[in-house]
Amino acid sequence: MRTVDLIRKKRDGGELSREEIFHLVSGAAQGTIPDYQLAAWLMAVVWRGTTRAETAFLTDAMLRSGEVMDFSDLRGAKVDKHSTGGVGDKTSLIVAPIVAAVGSRAHADGKRIYVPMLSGRGLGHTGGTLDKLESIPGFRVNLTKQEFRAVLEVCGCALSGPTPEIAPADKRLYALRDVTATVESPGLICASIMSKKLAEGIDSLVLDVKTGSGAFMKNENDTVALAELLVDTGKRIGKRVVALITDMDQPLGNAVGNALEVEECVEVLNGKGPADVRELSIALSAWMIFLGGASADVQEGIRIAEEMIATGRAHDKFQQVIRQQGGDESVVDEPDRLPRAKGTETIRSAHGGYISRIACEQIGKACAVLGGGREKQDDAIDPAVGIVVAKKVGDVVRAGDVLCNVHYDAEPRLREALALIETSFIVSDEPPQRQPLIRKIIGS
Amino acid sequence: MRTVDLIRKKRDGGELSREEIFHLVSGAAQGTIPDYQLAAWLMAVVWRGTTRAETAFLTDAMLRSGEVMDFSDLRGAKVDKHSTGGVGDKTSLIVAPIVAAVGSRAHADGKRIYVPMLSGRGLGHTGGTLDKLESIPGFRVNLTKQEFRAVLEVCGCALSGPTPEIAPADKRLYALRDVTATVESPGLICASIMSKKLAEGIDSLVLDVKTGSGAFMKNENDTVALAELLVDTGKRIGKRVVALITDMDQPLGNAVGNALEVEECVEVLNGKGPADVRELSIALSAWMIFLGGASADVQEGIRIAEEMIATGRAHDKFQQVIRQQGGDESVVDEPDRLPRAKGTETIRSAHGGYISRIACEQIGKACAVLGGGREKQDDAIDPAVGIVVAKKVGDVVRAGDVLCNVHYDAEPRLREALALIETSFIVSDEPPQRQPLIRKIIGS
Numbered sequence: 001m002r003t004v005d006l007i008r009k010k011r012d013g014g015e016l017s018r019e020e021i022f023h024l025v026s027g028a029a030q031g032t033i034p035d036y037q038l039a040a041w042l043m044a045v046v047w048r049g050t051t052r053a054e055t056a057f058l059t060d061a062m063l064r065s066g067e068v069m070d071f072s073d074l075r076g077a078k079v080d081k082h083s084t085g086g087v088g089d090k091t092s093l094i095v096a097p098i099v100a101a102v103g104s105r106a107h108a109d110g111k112r113i114y115v116p117m118l119s120g121r122g123l124g125h126t127g128g129t130l131d132k133l134e135s136i137p138g139f140r141v142n143l144t145k146q147e148f149r150a151v152l153e154v155c156g157c158a159l160s161g162p163t164p165e166i167a168p169a170d171k172r173l174y175a176l177r178d179v180t181a182t183v184e185s186p187g188l189i190c191a192s193i194m195s196k197k198l199a200e201g202i203d204s205l206v207l208d209v210k211t212g213s214g215a216f217m218k219n220e221n222d223t224v225a226l227a228e229l230l231v232d233t234g235k236r237i238g239k240r241v242v243a244l245i246t247d248m249d250q251p252l253g254n255a256v257g258n259a260l261e262v263e264e265c266v267e268v269l270n271g272k273g274p275a276d277v278r279e280l281s282i283a284l285s286a287w288m289i290f291l292g293g294a295s296a297d298v299q300e301g302i303r304i305a306e307e308m309i310a311t312g313r314a315h316d317k318f319q320q321v322i323r324q325q326g327g328d329e330s331v332v333d334e335p336d337r338l339p340r341a342k343g344t345e346t347i348r349s350a351h352g353g354y355i356s357r358i359a360c361e362q363i364g365k366a367c368a369v370l371g372g373g374r375e376k377q378d379d380a381i382d383p384a385v386g387i388v389v390a391k392k393v394g395d396v397v398r399a400g401d402v403l404c405n406v407h408y409d410a411e412p413r414l415r416e417a418l419a420l421i422e423t424s425f426i427v428s429d430e431p432p433q434r435q436p437l438i439r440k441i442i443g444s
Numbered sequence: 445m446r447t448v449d450l451i452r453k454k455r456d457g458g459e460l461s462r463e464e465i466f467h468l469v470s471g472a473a474q475g476t477i478p479d480y481q482l483a484a485w486l487m488a489v490v491w492r493g494t495t496r497a498e499t500a501f502l503t504d505a506m507l508r509s510g511e512v513m514d515f516s517d518l519r520g521a522k523v524d525k526h527s528t529g530g531v532g533d534k535t536s537l538i539v540a541p542i543v544a545a546v547g548s549r550a551h552a553d554g555k556r557i558y559v560p561m562l563s564g565r566g567l568g569h570t571g572g573t574l575d576k577l578e579s580i581p582g583f584r585v586n587l588t589k590q591e592f593r594a595v596l597e598v599c600g601c602a603l604s605g606p607t608p609e610i611a612p613a614d615k616r617l618y619a620l621r622d623v624t625a626t627v628e629s630p631g632l633i634c635a636s637i638m639s640k641k642l643a644e645g646i647d648s649l650v651l652d653v654k655t656g657s658g659a660f661m662k663n664e665n666d667t668v669a670l671a672e673l674l675v676d677t678g679k680r681i682g683k684r685v686v687a688l689i690t691d692m693d694q695p696l697g698n699a700v701g702n703a704l705e706v707e708e709c710v711e712v713l714n715g716k717g718p719a720d721v722r723e724l725s726i727a728l729s730a731w732m733i734f735l736g737g738a739s740a741d742v743q744e745g746i747r748i749a750e751e752m753i754a755t756g757r758a759h760d761k762f763q764q765v766i767r768q769q770g771g772d773e774s775v776v777d778e779p780d781r782l783p784r785a786k787g788t789e790t791i792r793s794a795h796g797g798y799i800s801r802i803a804c805e806q807i808g809k810a811c812a813v814l815g816g817g818r819e820k821q822d823d824a825i826d827p828a829v830g831i832v833v834a835k836k837v838g839d840v841v842r843a844g845d846v847l848c849n850v851h852y853d854a855e856p857r858l859r860e861a862l863a864l865i866e867t868s869f870i871v872s873d874e875p876p877q878r879q880p881l882i883r884k885i886i887g888s
Contacts, residue, residue: 008625011490035480040624043487046455180484181452 003027003037010044018057025061029169035176042173042182050187055229056236058187062195063237065169069116069145069201074153076103076112077292081284082197083208084226085126086215087364088251091208092119092129092159093265094281097317099288100156101308113292115157116148116200118166122373122381125214125364127261130161131373135259135339135383139327155321167195190229194237204240204291206284207231211439212249214360220245224440231443240291245440246280250358250393253277257372257386257407259338266332269315276392276437282306283438298444339384341407345414349427352398355391357426363387366420370406370413385409387421394434397427447471447481454488462501469505473613479620486617486626494631499673500680502631506639507681509613513560513589513645518597520547520556521736525728526641527652528670529570530659531808532695535652536563536573536603537709538725541761543732544600545752557736559601560592560644562610566817566825569658569808571705574605575817579703579783579827583771599765611639634673638681648684648735650728651675655883656693658804664689668884675887684735689884690724694802694837697721701816701830701851703782710776713759720836720881726750727882742888783828785851789858793871796842799835801870807831810864814850814857829853831865838878841871 001023010016016024024041027033050058071078081095096115103112119129119141130141143151143160151158164171170192177183197205207230210216211223227243234241253274255264267273268281285308286301295301308314319329331337367373371382389404391397403425408414445467454460460468468485471477494502515522525539540559547556563573563585574585587595587604595602614636621627641649651674654660655667671687678685697718699708711717712725729752730745739745752758763773775781811817815826833848835841847869852858 004623004625007487011487011625035478036483036620037624039480039483040487040626043451043455043484043491044625047487047491176480179448180481181448181455181488182484 003033007037007041007044010041010048013048015051016054016057021054021057022061025058025065025169028172029065038173039176039180039182042177042180042188045188046182046185049185052229052232052236055187055190056233058191059194059198059233060237062167062169062191063198066167066199067165068199071114071116071149071152071201074114076114077204078114078116078200078202079204079206079288079292080115080117080197080200080202081206081208081288082193084193084210084216086210086248086252087125087127087360088253088256088261089127089210089248090132090253090255090261090265090277091281091284092117093132093262093318094268094277094314095285095288096157096159097269097321098281098285098305098308098314099292100321101313101317102289102294102304103156111294112156113289113294114152115288116152116202117157117159118162118196118200119159120161123377124375125361125368125373127256127258127364127367127373129159131381131383132258132261133159135262136322136331137328137337139322140325143325151321151324155317155324157317157321159321159325162196166199170195186226186229189226190233194230194233198234198237198239202239204288205234206287206291207241207243208280208284209243209245210248211245212247212360214251214364215248220439224442227442235443242287242291242444243442244283244287244438245442247435247437247439248360249435250360251363251389252280254389255386256363256367256389257370258381258383259340260386260388260407262331262338263335266318266335269309269318269332271309279437341384342409343414345406345408345418347403347406347418347421349397349399349401349403349425351427353427353429354431355393355395355397355425356428356430356432358389358393359424362420362424363389366417366424369417369420370408371410382409391425394432447477451481451485451488454485454492457492459495460498460501465498465501466505469502469509469613472616473509482617483620483624483626486621486624486632489632490626490629493629496673496676496680499631499634500677502635503638503642503677504681506611506613506635507642510611510643511609512643515558515560515593515596515645518558520558521648521738522558522560522644522646523648523650523732523736524559524561524641524644524646525650525652525732526637528637528654528660530654530692530696531569531571531804532697532700532705533571533654533692534576534697534699534705534709534721535725535728536561537576537706537762538712538721538758539729539732540601540603541713541765542725542729542749542752542758543736544765545757545761546733546738546748547600555738556600557733557738558596559732560596560646561601561603562606562640562644563603564605567821568819569805569812569817571700571702571808571811571817573603575825575827576702576705577603579706580766580775581772581781583766584769587769595765595768599761599768601761601765603765603769606640610643614639630670630673633670634677638674638677642678642681642683646683648732649678650731650735651685651687652724652728653687653689654692655689656691656804658695658808659692664883668886671886679887686731686735686888687886688727688731688882689886691879691881691883692804693879694804695807695833696724698833699830700807700811700833701814702825702827703784704830704832704851706775706782707779710779713753713762713776715753723881785828786853787858789850789852789862791847791850791862791865793841793843793845793847793869795871797871797873798875799837799839799841799869800872800874800876802833802837803868806864806868807833810861810868813861813864814852815854826853835869838876
């Protein structure tokens with residue numbers, strides 16, 4: 001099989017077979033196909049697209065390019081959640097302890113659910129679970145395979161970065177896509193997401209596919225198409241997959257910034273916190289509980305998730321996993337022990353009216369500018385900085401009301417961030433049309 | 445200027461500016477842009493195409509990526525001919541001496557025409573001028589810049605391979621295109637051809653754009669479109685350019701194979717040889733003579749070209765250039781001194797009728813199989829082998845008539861070639877529709 005012939009076939013709009021796709025992907029993983037041929041093929045894929053079958057082959061090939069974790073000896077379902085990323089998107093830290101706590105409740109009758117969660121870091125305007133977790137002093141996100149398994153066994157969940165053994169083809173292809181303008185292909189996006197998630201050895205997956213100005217997919221039709229592709233691909237590989245299309249036209253919750261978001265997660269686990277974070281976390285948990293076989297339907301899943309919060313079991317589970325991963329568990333009861341920024345600047349509204357829009361991507365960028373995010377893969381992160389919004393879309397605001405508080409460590413970065421934040425809140429005379437937080441559910 | 449942004453712009457169908465194209469092409473020449481980014485850009489170019497302006501910028505950038513020869517101190521026009529390649533396509537060896545001889549004729553009144561001809565090697569089913577020339581014992585095609593100039597000054601023509609200084613961006617891009625399935629882009633093809641030709645420091649160029657089963661472009665509409673692009677690009681860069689669309693549905697002339705073709709060229713220079721080779725060589729020469737200012741019109745150019753043959757001046761000029769380039773000039777009068785194959789196999793027709801078709805690409809491939817061509821850039825060539833066709837399309841044939849003679853050096857190669865050749869001549873009861881040799885003239 002000659003690589004140039006496969007590039008030509010895709011260039012001319014042909015459908016590659018399972019064997020042809022495995023040739024390309026294993027060549028990427030093993031380094032036997034040079035970067036320039038992969039780059040040409042990737043651009044041909046962006047041009048011609050991939051069929052559903054090709055997308056599944058691509059995912060499967062990328063999955064098998066590395067190790068697939070095997071937790072089949074752990075009795076119980078293995079379920080994970082994945083979000084396509086957004087601003088203030090912190091539900092992983094809430095969902096993992098809630099679902100892991102289900103196995104330890106009194107009436108569990110042996111239905112245990114494991115959440116082996118491999119996450120990523122933030123890039124550009126979006127945050128990443130690993131960065132948020134690292135704002136907890138001592139918390140280790142670079143677990144070895146053995147450590148990951150040990151934490152999962154003890155806690156029912158484990159939260160770590162991917163090991164080098166996971167989907168090596170994706171690592172090489174993603175790095176290439178980034179510098180060759182070939183990121184924007186639904187098939188490639190799907191294979192990248194799903195190969196890493198399915199390498200966790202899970203049975204079921206709940207996807208949180210974000211749509212709106214702060215999401216990767218701005219347009220709801222594109223978002224639904226991607227969600228359908230993700231669900232279909234998972235099903236073709238024999239997994240139970242559901243996707244929730246959720247709003248990212250404004251930050252999720254109030255806090256944007258790593259330590260600030262951890263604090264908000266603790267609030268939700270304590271039965272408080274912003275309504276939207278709570279609603280979405282419970283919905284995602286409920287779907288995980290249902291797919292994991294611990295509830296008869298999603299409604300019962302919701303009741304169980306709420307019970308995990310109300311009884312303090314999710315709170316205790318979060319403390320346990322922090323302790324197991326080397327972190328300071330006392331932050332859960334004393335959030336002041338989290339890193340704190342040196343100063344706070346308050347932004348107030350010049351006018352009265354309704355908040356009609358919050359430029360979500362701009363808020364995410366402002367957080368990155370403050371030092372809370374990164375432009376390039378290896379930039380360092382300041383865990384303490386961020387933005388806490390006080391008003392959300394639809395809220396009534398009077399002139400002089402606080403719109404948000406900006407937590408900063410360096411004056412020049414603050415000034416740069418303020419330029420973005422000050423134009424991010426749009427106040428108008430008429431109340432805006434409100435969109436539901438959960439727009440659609442695909443694959444239910 | 446970030447390379448990834450330029451790739452994205454072309455990917456999204458945008459038109460790149462002169463500066464943007466120069467950034468990419470000089471990055472290719474200087475090695476500052478990695479192969480994978482060039483490969484992604486090349487595939488985006490195949491996808492989106494290039495505008496006429498982009499094609500001209502690309503050509504100009506590739507031309508300027510290396511040295512442009514300067515013969516402005518040589519008084520007279522500098523004119524060249526380029527063919528897109530075919531089977532039995534040997535006119536360069538006839539045209540160069542004819543046109544160079546024009547300057548030395550008695551009534552030339554100072555109108556000298558120089559033909560600085562940089563040519564290429566054969567690849568696949570098509571032959572190359574350098575390979576044909578090298579079948580002349582001693583003939584050197586790897587002249588230095590200084591040697592090339594010296595031969596040109598003395599003879600009025602020089603025939604050599606490109607020096608490393610010529611269009612280095614094209615060398616890198618062509619090597620990449622070959623292995624990334626990005627050869628088939630009119631803009632890239634045009635820039636590759638024209639940058640190398642214009643680096644010869646010429647004022648005018650006559651293009652022989654082949655169409656038909658033995659050509660790179662099989663379809664006449666595609667061929668005309670490429671010819672128009674070549675002509676337009678040359679004009680945008682300030683050159684006089686004419687393109688002849690010529691038939692490549694059967695081999696040109698009778699001989700296919702390096703030494704065999706040199707012998708046929710000598711026949712034409714001696715006023716004999718196949719009618720089609722003679723007709724095309726005179727037409728191409730006439731256009732060169734006209735564009736070079738040595739005739740009032742193309743008709744006069746034809747008369748002058750015929751005169752160069754009839755008076756023996758073209759014959760003498762060929763001898764002179766062979767001698768100047770280190771070759772054995774005696775082959776012109778004693779073609780038996782050219783390399784000869786060990787054996788000859790005769791193919792005869794099984795039926796009577798008309799030759800309705802000759803599978804031209806297959807004949808070219810058969811010559812390569814015999815050892816007269818190459819599959820890969822660095823394969824060695826056997827100069828002696830080849831095929832001499834005895835019947836052409838439209839000819840009447842009786843059962844048992846000779847269709848062609850195959851000159852071979854190795855039995856196994858002969859057998860492989862015969863399998864191709866035996867199915868290449870199609871005999872039918874009805875005479876075929878004949879197409880003119882010169883189908884169209886573009887840019888006149």
